[in-house]
Amino acid sequence: MKERQREKQRTTVSIYGQQYTVAGYDSPEYMKEVAAEIDAKMRELRKVNPYLDTTRLAVLTAVNVMDDLKKLEEYIRYLEQQRLTGDEKNA
Amino acid sequence: MKERQREKQRTTVSIYGQQYTVAGYDSPEYMKEVAAEIDAKMRELRKVNPYLDTTRLAVLTAVNVMDDLKKLEEYIRYLEQQRLTGDEKNA
Numbered sequence: 001m002k003e004r005q006r007e008k009q010r011t012t013v014s015i016y017g018q019q020y021t022v023a024g025y026d027s028p029e030y031m032k033e034v035a036a037e038i039d040a041k042m043r044e045l046r047k048v049n050p051y052l053d054t055t056r057l058a059v060l061t062a063v064n065v066m067d068d069l070k071k072l073e074e075y076i077r078y079l080e081q082q083r084l085t086g087d088e089k090n091a
Numbered sequence: 092m093k094e095r096q097r098e099k100q101r102t103t104v105s106i107y108g109q110q111y112t113v114a115g116y117d118s119p120e121y122m123k124e125v126a127a128e129i130d131a132k133m134r135e136l137r138k139v140n141p142y143l144d145t146t147r148l149a150v151l152t153a154v155n156v157m158d159d160l161k162k163l164e165e166y167i168r169y170l171e172q173q174r175l176t177g178d179e180k181n182a
Binding site for chain 1: 106107111124128145149150153154156157159160161163164166170171173177
């Protein structure tokens with residue numbers, strides 16, 4: 001796991017032409033990485049849906065990322081299940 | 092893994108008072124679940140930042156979910172690493 005600075009940090013990031021100040025325990029580099037990924041996803045979505053306004057683009061981007069998150073959660077349940085059955089075999 | 096219908100489905104969902112039609116291979120129930128989670132996160136964020144407009148709320152919600160996603164990806168790398176070292180021990 002990446003070493004995390006303990007104090008909360010405020011980082012200014014730019015997403016889809018707007019500035020945002022985000023606060024958290026992660027490094028500014030990490031927060032800029034997260035922001036850049038959202039910026040890229042919004043621009044990607046905009047190419048496919050040029051008539052969407054920025055609010056709808058942002059909401060649909062959030063929906064897409066949540067979908068990815070839930071699929072990862074499903075994969076983790078699968079990995080953890082595998083680990084359990086593996087442990088039982090070696091017990 | 093949940094059984095996925097093969098044809099692409101269009102589902103209308105409501106997020107933060109707006110209707111969205113989303114298309115995908117997942118069930119309408121699943122898409123409504125995803126939409127409901129984004130709706131809840133936006134409302135949660137709004138309580139903490141009442142002055143944010145809807146666009147900024149949606150963008151910051153997407154940032155928060157992306158942060159969760161990247162932390163899960165890190166956790167999966169850790170689980171997969173564990174699985175590899177576990178396999179080597181039993182080889």
